[in-house]
Every structure is written in structure tokens, then in C-alpha cells.
Amino acid sequence: MTTSHEIRLKSRPVGLPTEGNFESATVEVGVPEAGKVLVRNHFMSVDPYMRGRMYDRASYIPPFVVGEVLQGHAVGEVVESNADGFVPGDLVSSMYGWREAFTAPAAALEKLPALPGVSPSAYLGVLGMPGLTAYAGLLEIGQPKEGDTVFVSGGAGAVGSVVAQIAKIKGCTVVASAGGKDKCDWLRAAGIDHAVDYKAGDLLGQVKAAAPKGIDVYFDNVGGEHLEVAIEVARMGARFAECGMISAYNATEPTPGPRNIIMVVGKSLKIQGFIVSNFGHLRGQFMADMGGWIADGRIKYEETVMDGIASAPDAFVGLFSGGNTGKMVVKL
Amino acid sequence: MTTSHEIRLKSRPVGLPTEGNFESATVEVGVPEAGKVLVRNHFMSVDPYMRGRMYDRASYIPPFVVGEVLQGHAVGEVVESNADGFVPGDLVSSMYGWREAFTAPAAALEKLPALPGVSPSAYLGVLGMPGLTAYAGLLEIGQPKEGDTVFVSGGAGAVGSVVAQIAKIKGCTVVASAGGKDKCDWLRAAGIDHAVDYKAGDLLGQVKAAAPKGIDVYFDNVGGEHLEVAIEVARMGARFAECGMISAYNATEPTPGPRNIIMVVGKSLKIQGFIVSNFGHLRGQFMADMGGWIADGRIKYEETVMDGIASAPDAFVGLFSGGNTGKMVVKL
Incomplete structure (x- = not known):
């Protein structure tokens, strides 16, 4: 079993979210069933759009559920695979953020290239x-x-x-x-x-x-x-x-x-x-262009990195006071 | 000489325009010089956009000038022509509204077809x-x-x-x-x-x-x-x-x-x-479609017709209280 700390929505914020709107929990993640993969996250993303999901309303994406773990982009490493196409050590992105480890169906993961000189966290920002x-x-x-x-x-x-x-x-x-x-x-x-x-x-x-x-x-x-x-x-x-x-x-x-x-x-x-x-169809062209621009030094990127899952609520709330230059990420 | 009554902008309105913002004048219109045409207007248009031209500010169309005759679409009949392509009796549209008669260069006029069953005023509205x-x-x-x-x-x-x-x-x-x-x-x-x-x-x-x-x-x-x-x-x-x-x-x-x-x-x-x-290039297609729809009875149109040049300010101000059903025009 793998122990994972995760952050759940404790209550819906009114106005600026506070610590009290979040709660942490510890869960045990089992071995992956057939077709599933066990992933340990290295970085998770906090993004302004997540504030919208904290309201209880219909939108282009369903609201977060009170009492459940939050969701968001994350980049991690395959620890154990019970699915074709993934082996331990693979770098993957998913929507299983706000937690340290998880198992998920292979279809919920995207394998990422390990680009020289590019931090995996870049897939949550400039390359994500x-x-x-x-x-x-x-x-x-x-x-x-x-x-x-x-x-x-x-x-x-x-x-x-x-x-x-x-x-x-x-x-x-x-x-x-x-x-x-x-x-x-x-x-x-x-x-x-x-x-x-x-x-x-x-x-x-x-x-x-x-x-x-x-x-x-x-x-x-x-x-x-x-x-x-x-x-x-x-x-x-x-x-x-x-x-x-x-x-x-x-x-x-x-x-x-x-x-x-x-x-x-x-x-x-x-x-x-x-x-x-709306623009998923441009993803291939985007990755090619952006990868080239980063390699050429024509696109520079900054990250503000907070450390540890416990800092995720603060990282998120910090977005609204401009606490970040460039992408705000949490290192797990 | 032809006598023409016209309406001038006396002062820039503040809020809803009032009678006091307009003044009438009588001018004598001479015979047309070479390349020009003498037109007697049958109908002039009042349109909401004209309110914007009464402000003294840069916009997509220059402001009206205080003391000068107002401008707007009009439909009239050629009385005397000193230009190729126009003969007395021709139905023409122009931007020489807010006046009963005028001379203008041929290039400022557009010759209109006389469609059976269609009032010339329609060229200020549904066909204009x-x-x-x-x-x-x-x-x-x-x-x-x-x-x-x-x-x-x-x-x-x-x-x-x-x-x-x-x-x-x-x-x-x-x-x-x-x-x-x-x-x-x-x-x-x-x-x-x-x-x-x-x-x-x-x-x-x-x-x-x-x-x-x-x-x-x-x-x-x-x-x-x-x-x-x-x-x-x-x-x-x-x-x-x-x-x-x-x-x-x-x-x-x-x-x-x-x-x-x-x-x-x-x-x-x-x-x-x-x-x-922005859409001048669609004019031919518009005239063809709209002419067909009117002939087929698929487009119905209403006009609110005020009588005489002196009623033009009231007709214009009436636009802002919904005084018109369909196009508001002034019969001259």
C-alpha cells in the first residue's frame, strides 16, 4: 500500500477562499487493478479557474463536490503498471492533482516526453x-x-x-x-x-x-x-x-x-x-511550436514553486493576490 | 432657383435632444453646374445612429457641425441633370437628407430601380x-x-x-x-x-x-x-x-x-x-435576397411616416421613446 495525503473541499468558499474551506486527509492507495496504473505525483497545479468549480452551479465543467478530493492537473511518475503502454518511470500527466499518489485507468493518463533541460512542472504551465x-x-x-x-x-x-x-x-x-x-x-x-x-x-x-x-x-x-x-x-x-x-x-x-x-x-x-x-485540436501544433520556442530561448518561463501538499491551499489562494510570477505549482 | 427648407444642428444635445437643438432655414438651390444634378427629395431618414454624430468626438463617422445642415439618407427624384447617367425623373438615393432639394455631384448619388409595389421610402428602410x-x-x-x-x-x-x-x-x-x-x-x-x-x-x-x-x-x-x-x-x-x-x-x-x-x-x-x-461588399447579394423575399411576401415591413421637413426633429427624437413601428421616415 502507498500512503497519499490529499486535499479535499471542506466547504464552498464565500468570497476569497480561506484555509477553513479545505481539509487534508490521508488515504492508502492499493496496487493497480487490471488496466490501471499507480502514479506518484511530482507536481500539482493550482489555477484560477478552479475557483469557479468551487461554486455549486452548472458550468462548462462540473463543480467540485464538498467532502471529496479536489481535482486538477498533475505531473507524476508511474510507480507500478497493470496496463499496456505504461512502465515504471514513465512521466505522465493527469487530472489527479491535489493528492500525492493515485491509481487510475490508463486512459486517464498522458505519457509525457522527458525533454532535456525542461522540468516536469513545465507540463503544468508553459507546455501544458x-x-x-x-x-x-x-x-x-x-x-x-x-x-x-x-x-x-x-x-x-x-x-x-x-x-x-x-x-x-x-x-x-x-x-x-x-x-x-x-x-x-x-x-x-x-x-x-x-x-x-x-x-x-x-x-x-x-x-x-x-x-x-x-x-x-x-x-x-x-x-x-x-x-x-x-x-x-x-x-x-x-x-x-x-x-x-x-x-x-x-x-x-x-x-x-x-x-x-x-x-x-x-x-x-x-x-x-x-x-x-475549445482548442484541443491545436495541441499537436502547440507542442511543436512551444517546444521549439523554448529550445531556442524565445520563450522564457518562470515558476513559483510551493513545497508539499499541505501548502496547496495557500498556493491556490495566493493566485488571487498575485503571489506568483509565472506558473504557480506545488512540488509534492 | 429652387427653394429648399433644411434642418440644421443649432446646438449639441445634452441628454435627449429637444426642439431647441435644431433650427430650420430656407435656402435657394441653383441650377446644377457641370457634373452635378439637382434633386428634390421625397423621403428622408431619421436613424438612431445620428445621435452619435451630434456629440463632438472622433468616431467611425465625423460629427455633425453646429450651424450646418444635418446629413442622412434620403430618396428623391432628379429634377435637372448636368451629368452623364442621370435624367429628370430618375429615382436616386443620397446622404443629402434633412433638406428638400439640393445639387450634388453625380458620384454622390445612387440610381434606384423603381420596383412595382415598393414605395421609394423602402430604400431608406428594408431595402436600404x-x-x-x-x-x-x-x-x-x-x-x-x-x-x-x-x-x-x-x-x-x-x-x-x-x-x-x-x-x-x-x-x-x-x-x-x-x-x-x-x-x-x-x-x-x-x-x-x-x-x-x-x-x-x-x-x-x-x-x-x-x-x-x-x-x-x-x-x-x-x-x-x-x-x-x-x-x-x-x-x-x-x-x-x-x-x-x-x-x-x-x-x-x-x-x-x-x-x-x-x-x-x-x-x-x-x-x-x-x-x-463593414459589409458594403454584401450589398448586391442583399438586394437580390431582400427583393425576392419582399416579392414573395416573406418579409413584411412597416413604416411610420411623418409629414414635412418641419417634423423631422420630432421624428428623430421620437426614435428614443419608441415612437415608430418599423422604419421612421419623413415625407417631404
């Missing part, structure tokens, strides 16, 4: 769901053309930092917002043209100064004031890839939408929401 | 800019598929009434909102599945009752509460054609946007604004 989110949302919805100005909010986050760098690769001028000097410095070091610190105030003024002719693409991770600013500075025909609105995830009352939404008409804006699963 | 707006916005942005549910606000207006009927032709279930029983009765008589009276209150409840499975397409003429309701009832992947937001045209303070804008992400909504000039 956040990376594909950035790639597909920017290219398919944002449709940046060479010479365009691209604005991305949450520019130092797991998704935003990839958006900003892909936009540079595509020949765009990039304005990225982030909270605080360190994140802005990171963006500038990664070659981003303009980093604006939203915590410094006057976001509209800062973005106007960075993009005096306006923006052609907005990649939204934040919503709220950022979205209103983006509408204000959008040029005719600008495309908005609506990936997330983290500013509203913990709101306990409906928050007013952008006061300048009327500009959508006169500026012929396209504001399009998406979820990464 | 509002008709093309409805056609292109619905088909190109809304992309309705057979079996879809389409919601259109301002459903008894010049644009909305055409949207609703084209959606029926395309095999959709149509929910149209309008203000008051008479307009709703008109919609039902035109074959629209569900007419909801927004003046009767509980718009959300009414739309939910009419479309219990939600909507696939929203064609927005109104904005405000209508847009929020549409987001609320939108199905995954719904398309919003943002044509106008008349509820906000006279606002003197920024009005909050939809409080549920966050649903754009989870529902993968596309909210896309447009102006009719």
Missing part, C-alpha cells in the same frame, strides 16, 4: 494547459498581425507571460500589465516592450502612454478595470480574447460591467470568450 | 441601410443555423423587424422584444414565434419563458438590461451581433455594463460590434 490557453486564445481569437499592438493583463502570470512572448514572436508591440515592480522587471527582461504596474494606479493613463495609437488585440485574464481600459484604448476592429476575469472570481455581489461597453458597436470590437478545451 | 444592417449583422456575425433560437431587441424597429423575419426564413425560433402591445401584435402577425413586451417588466423572466433552452444568437439594438438578459440566457458559444445600444445614446453619465459580463468566458460567447459599412 496554461500554455495552450495562451497560444490558442491569442492566435485563434486575437489574430495578431505583425505590427499590431497587443495588450495583455496578468502579463506576469502563467498564461499572460506566454501570451506576451508569443505576441513578440509574431512581431507585435506588447503592453503587459502586472502587479508590482518585480513582475514588471521580469517582463522587461523577457523582452516585453511595455510593462505597466496596475498597482501603481492610473491604469488608463499608463496604457495610453504605452500605446498612444491604441491596441489591436487585448488578451484578458483580469476583467474589471482592465477590460474597461482595453475597450477605451481599442482601435477599430480590435479583437478581445476573454480568457478569464480573476478580479471577479471571489466577488460576492455581481460586479458592474465596463461602463464603455457601448464602444463595442462604434469600434466594431470582437469580444470573445473561450475555454481551452 | 437598415435592411443591410439587419441582413449582414445577423448572417455574418450571428451566423444562425437552422433550429437555433435567435433573440432580437428592438424587434419592431427598422432593423430589428428585418432581423426577426430573416431569422425565421433561416429556420430559427425567434424571440423579439418590443415596447407595448401593438408592436408585439405586429411581430406575431409577421410570424415571429415570441414577442416580449419589455415595457411590461421582468424582461429576464419573459425571455426565459420564451426560450427555456436559452439562445444561440442575440442581435442587439438596445444594450442595457437587454444585453444583460441575453448574456444570462445565452447558450455555450452564442453569437452576439452588437448593432446598437439605443438605451444609452442619450445618457449623460457612463452607464454600467452588464453585471454578468464574466459569463462571456465560461460560455465562450462572441460579442461583436459592427457598422454597416
Whole structure:
């Protein structure tokens, strides 16, 4: 038997989640039955979208169940296999996060290549769901053309930092917002043209100064004031890839939408929401492009690594105060 | 010399325009110089978008100039021609509205076919800019598929009434909102599945009752509460054609946007604004389709006709209180 610590949803958060919404438990994981594989996780992911699953409501993905272990992306190593195609030592990704070990049907696992110089945790970030989110949302919805100005909010986050760098690769001028000097410095070091610190105030003024002719693409991770600013500075025909609105995830009352939404008409804006699963068909192309860009040094990535399963709730809650630069992961 | 009465912008309105924002004047129109044509207008158009041109601000079309005659679509008859291609009696459309007669270069005129049983005023509505707006916005942005549910606000207006009927032709279930029983009765008589009276209150409840499975397409003429309701009832992947937001045209303070804008992400909504000039390339196809649908009786159209140039300001202001069923025109 293998002992595994796991994190369960104890109660549904109201507003910002707290420690009290989570509980830890210890379970024994048996040997894998026929067709199953025993995996020990090395890294698990915490992502802003998980906040939505903590509400009890219908959405594109079912809500978490109170009292049950949470779910999310994880990368681990096969310990024991009772299924064709997997042998001990294989690196695999799954949706069996928030736990140290598990058995699962082979079909629930994806075997990962062990790329030289790439941490397995990268498959939770730049080479995983956040990376594909950035790639597909920017290219398919944002449709940046060479010479365009691209604005991305949450520019130092797991998704935003990839958006900003892909936009540079595509020949765009990039304005990225982030909270605080360190994140802005990171963006500038990664070659981003303009980093604006939203915590410094006057976001509209800062973005106007960075993009005096306006923006052609907005990649939204934040919503709220950022979205209103983006509408204000959008040029005719600008495309908005609506990936997330983290500013509203913990709101306990409906928050007013952008006061300048009327500009959508006169500026012929396209504001399009998406979820990464809309773009599963691009995964092969994404892995090829992203693998190449990382190998060439054209995409840099940062990770904020918390240690141990017990830190997972804090890691998750930290997403909402900007506790991470790049991808937030938990090392198990 | 030909005497022409015209309406000028006396001052920029603040809030709902009033009589005091307009002034009438009498001018003498001379014989047309070489390359020019003298036209007497039979009908002029008043349209909600004109309110936007009364603000002094950059937009997709320049603002009206205080002290100068207003502009807009008009249909008239050639009285005297000093240009190739035009002879007295020709029916022509132009942007020389808000006046009884004018001379203009031939290039500023479009010769219109005299269709049997079709009033020249139809070229200001169902066969003109509002008709093309409805056609292109619905088909190109809304992309309705057979079996879809389409919601259109301002459903008894010049644009909305055409949207609703084209959606029926395309095999959709149509929910149209309008203000008051008479307009709703008109919609039902035109074959629209569900007419909801927004003046009767509980718009959300009414739309939910009419479309219990939600909507696939929203064609927005109104904005405000209508847009929020549409987001609320939108199905995954719904398309919003943002044509106008008349509820906000006279606002003197920024009005909050939809409080549920966050649903754009989870529902993968596309909210896309447009102006009719984006779709000039569809004009030939539109005229062919719409001419056929009118001849077949598949598209019905209503006009609200005001009499005489002096009534033009009232006709225009009446648009904002729903004074029209179908297209509002002024007979000159």
C-alpha cells in the first residue's frame, strides 16, 4: 500500500477562499487493478479557474463536490503498471492533482516526453494547459498581425507571460500589465516592450502612454478595470480574447460591467470568450511550436514553486493576490 | 432657383435632444453646374445612429457641425441633370437628407430601380441601410443555423423587424422584444414565434419563458438590461451581433455594463460590434435576397411616416421613446 495525503473541499468558499474551506486527509492507495496504473505525483497545479468549480452551479465543467478530493492537473511518475503502454518511470500527466499518489485507468493518463533541460512542472504551465490557453486564445481569437499592438493583463502570470512572448514572436508591440515592480522587471527582461504596474494606479493613463495609437488585440485574464481600459484604448476592429476575469472570481455581489461597453458597436470590437478545451485540436501544433520556442530561448518561463501538499491551499489562494510570477505549482 | 427648407444642428444635445437643438432655414438651390444634378427629395431618414454624430468626438463617422445642415439618407427624384447617367425623373438615393432639394455631384448619388409595389421610402428602410444592417449583422456575425433560437431587441424597429423575419426564413425560433402591445401584435402577425413586451417588466423572466433552452444568437439594438438578459440566457458559444445600444445614446453619465459580463468566458460567447459599412461588399447579394423575399411576401415591413421637413426633429427624437413601428421616415 502507498500512503497519499490529499486535499479535499471542506466547504464552498464565500468570497476569497480561506484555509477553513479545505481539509487534508490521508488515504492508502492499493496496487493497480487490471488496466490501471499507480502514479506518484511530482507536481500539482493550482489555477484560477478552479475557483469557479468551487461554486455549486452548472458550468462548462462540473463543480467540485464538498467532502471529496479536489481535482486538477498533475505531473507524476508511474510507480507500478497493470496496463499496456505504461512502465515504471514513465512521466505522465493527469487530472489527479491535489493528492500525492493515485491509481487510475490508463486512459486517464498522458505519457509525457522527458525533454532535456525542461522540468516536469513545465507540463503544468508553459507546455501544458496554461500554455495552450495562451497560444490558442491569442492566435485563434486575437489574430495578431505583425505590427499590431497587443495588450495583455496578468502579463506576469502563467498564461499572460506566454501570451506576451508569443505576441513578440509574431512581431507585435506588447503592453503587459502586472502587479508590482518585480513582475514588471521580469517582463522587461523577457523582452516585453511595455510593462505597466496596475498597482501603481492610473491604469488608463499608463496604457495610453504605452500605446498612444491604441491596441489591436487585448488578451484578458483580469476583467474589471482592465477590460474597461482595453475597450477605451481599442482601435477599430480590435479583437478581445476573454480568457478569464480573476478580479471577479471571489466577488460576492455581481460586479458592474465596463461602463464603455457601448464602444463595442462604434469600434466594431470582437469580444470573445473561450475555454481551452475549445482548442484541443491545436495541441499537436502547440507542442511543436512551444517546444521549439523554448529550445531556442524565445520563450522564457518562470515558476513559483510551493513545497508539499499541505501548502496547496495557500498556493491556490495566493493566485488571487498575485503571489506568483509565472506558473504557480506545488512540488509534492 | 429652387427653394429648399433644411434642418440644421443649432446646438449639441445634452441628454435627449429637444426642439431647441435644431433650427430650420430656407435656402435657394441653383441650377446644377457641370457634373452635378439637382434633386428634390421625397423621403428622408431619421436613424438612431445620428445621435452619435451630434456629440463632438472622433468616431467611425465625423460629427455633425453646429450651424450646418444635418446629413442622412434620403430618396428623391432628379429634377435637372448636368451629368452623364442621370435624367429628370430618375429615382436616386443620397446622404443629402434633412433638406428638400439640393445639387450634388453625380458620384454622390445612387440610381434606384423603381420596383412595382415598393414605395421609394423602402430604400431608406428594408431595402436600404437598415435592411443591410439587419441582413449582414445577423448572417455574418450571428451566423444562425437552422433550429437555433435567435433573440432580437428592438424587434419592431427598422432593423430589428428585418432581423426577426430573416431569422425565421433561416429556420430559427425567434424571440423579439418590443415596447407595448401593438408592436408585439405586429411581430406575431409577421410570424415571429415570441414577442416580449419589455415595457411590461421582468424582461429576464419573459425571455426565459420564451426560450427555456436559452439562445444561440442575440442581435442587439438596445444594450442595457437587454444585453444583460441575453448574456444570462445565452447558450455555450452564442453569437452576439452588437448593432446598437439605443438605451444609452442619450445618457449623460457612463452607464454600467452588464453585471454578468464574466459569463462571456465560461460560455465562450462572441460579442461583436459592427457598422454597416463593414459589409458594403454584401450589398448586391442583399438586394437580390431582400427583393425576392419582399416579392414573395416573406418579409413584411412597416413604416411610420411623418409629414414635412418641419417634423423631422420630432421624428428623430421620437426614435428614443419608441415612437415608430418599423422604419421612421419623413415625407417631404
